[in-house]
């Protein structure tokens with residue numbers, strides 16, 4: 001078989017080497033010609049997989065090493081009898097780490113405790129549910145809405161209107177233009193007006209879930225409003241003025257932990273094995289390297305809130321990514337190229353669970369709080 005894969009998906013040679021020969025291509029500019037002779041096509045979020053791309057090709061299976069599938073014309077694949085797999089939940093942990101790091105900056109800037117915050121979650125799927133569990137265990141007030149979920153499965157649900165009343169609103173829906181509950185411009189002028197003037201909006205799902213023009217206007221009119229954007233309407237293009245108004249800005253890297261990326265490859269490998277009736281011979285565990293920073297230790301005297309902030313940022317520091325983004329975009333002559341370059345060259349980052357946190361055996365509150373935030377807590 002012939003496999004055509006995006007050049008930025010890790011471990012393709014390791015997982016797909018036994019399937020056949022592999023050609024790597026640039027995902028953003030993938031053409032009909034690139035995929036013409038492929039049996040298996042492996043993509044990321046930057047490749048639009050549609051009728052036009054697949055026309056006349058021999059593709060039998062498409063895998064996307066992503067959670068989101070809005071770049072894939074699923075109807076077209078179904079009609080053509082092409083097998084498909086995505087990677088549900090692969091980088092959910094990384095997105096939750098991203099939101100926790102953003103929240104740590106918000107609480108610092110306000111001089112408050114995490115537990116003083118109410119957080120509204122829009123979309124309680126793999127990311128939203130994990131976030132909810134983490135935040136509730138950490139003692140924050142959480143409201144959530146999701147028209148497709150049952151309370152028995154994801155906990156108490158409320159309306160979007162109520163969620164918009166929280167101190168922080170975090171978006172975790174797919175990008176969907178059609179259906180009964182579309183998410184395209186789910187947050188527009190009317191919804192922003194419903195939020196508190198000093199509320200914080202976090203978007204780490206898809207850019208167009210927020211009307212970016214409306215958000216920019218809102219930020220102009222409400223200087224205390226806080227926007228944290230990982231995803232941008234029309235990316236890799238983005239509005240430089242909007243970036244300047246954001247409290248934290250990153251280039252669609254919320255899910256970019258090494259663990260999340262590699263898990264994405266493993267999941268599409270599993271999907272391909274199932275589709276072609278082949279045995280699964282490989283497991284991700286054999287490829288994941290040891291984490292760099294392995295352990296931080298706290299004394300019993302460290303206040304819980306401070307230990308949480310320190311551990312969260314030792315694991316993932318959103319302000320570093322924000323600083324890189326501002327500097328790169330400020331000097332960029334070519335926004336598209338710069339945006340994709342930051343993503344391609346993204347430094348190695350690990351999921352929170354890889355960070356061991358040492359805590360004295362008698363410091364039970366500290367242990368509980370750090371475990372709630374997702375750390376591997378070792379009592380000593």
Ligand SMILES: NC(=O)C1=CN([C@@H]2O[C@H](COP(=O)(O)OP(=O)(O)OC[C@H]3O[C@@H](n4cnc5c(N)ncnc54)[C@H](O)[C@@H]3O)[C@@H](O)[C@H]2O)C=CC1
Pocket residue numbers: 067068069088089091092095122123124125126127128145146147148149172173174175181182183186204205206230231252253254255256
């Ligand atoms: N910035 C990044 O690096 C990443 C972004 N993403 C994006 O985040 C999205 C969410 O990820 P997951 O939680 O894993 O997806 P998921 O599919 O597990 O959950 C999405 C949830 O949103 C709900 N939903 C759909 N329409 C809604 C609406 N109108 N209002 C409220 N809820 C609605 C669904 O019922 C579902 O429970 C993905 O679709 C993807 O686009 C995912 C991973 C990384």
Ligand SMILES: O=C(O)C(=O)[C@H](O)COP(=O)(O)O
Pocket residue numbers: 043044045046065066067068069091254255256
């Ligand atoms: O999984 C998703 O959905 C995402 O948004 C990915 O983190 C995006 O990564 P790329 O596919 O663009 O590398």
